[in-house]
Amino acid sequence: MPAEPVVQKEIKPMVNQILLHISNTPVELVEYCQKNGIAVEAYSPIAHGEILNQPEIAAMAEKYGVTVPQLCIRYTLQLGTISLPKTGNPDHMKSNAEVDFEISAEDMETLKNFKKIESYGASSGFPVYGGRL
């Protein structure tokens, strides 16, 4: 006799995928999701590549001895979100996975409140994808 299919009635896994990167951190929304058991996925965590043009972020990355994308990815992980960086470059992919360092609480606050990027340049349309797919 075939086994009864297992139907999970209690657990309702949910995910909210949102634009989240340094300079665009909807803190209240992230906290609301986390309090209500909704996983947050951070799409475009490198700000479609535009964050690479921010000298203050480059200086902070240098302080930690990491690249700007590594700082960006680690930032989203420390917020308790799932990071969805995009790259078409295998070397970038490898280094983007090397995020075993810790951003201080003070620097996390600085990054949460970092000034809004006014324009994503060539990636300003929707949907937006930085670089080659």
Ligand SMILES: NC(=O)c1ccc[n+]([C@@H]2O[C@H](COP(=O)([O-])OP(=O)(O)OC[C@H]3O[C@@H](n4cnc5c(N)ncnc54)[C@H](OP(=O)(O)O)[C@@H]3O)[C@@H](O)[C@H]2O)c1
């Ligand atoms: N759900 C939605 O509505 C939605 C909307 C937009 C995007 N997305 C998803 O989000 C993902 C990313 O889109 P995005 O382009 O906006 O993402 P992103 O991850 O914020 O930025 C990608 C850009 O960063 C560059 N980059 C990545 N790692 C790098 C490194 N180590 N050094 C230098 N440059 C680096 C990439 O260039 P290289 O390729 O040259 O590394 C590319 O130009 C996609 O998977 C997409 O499906 C979802």
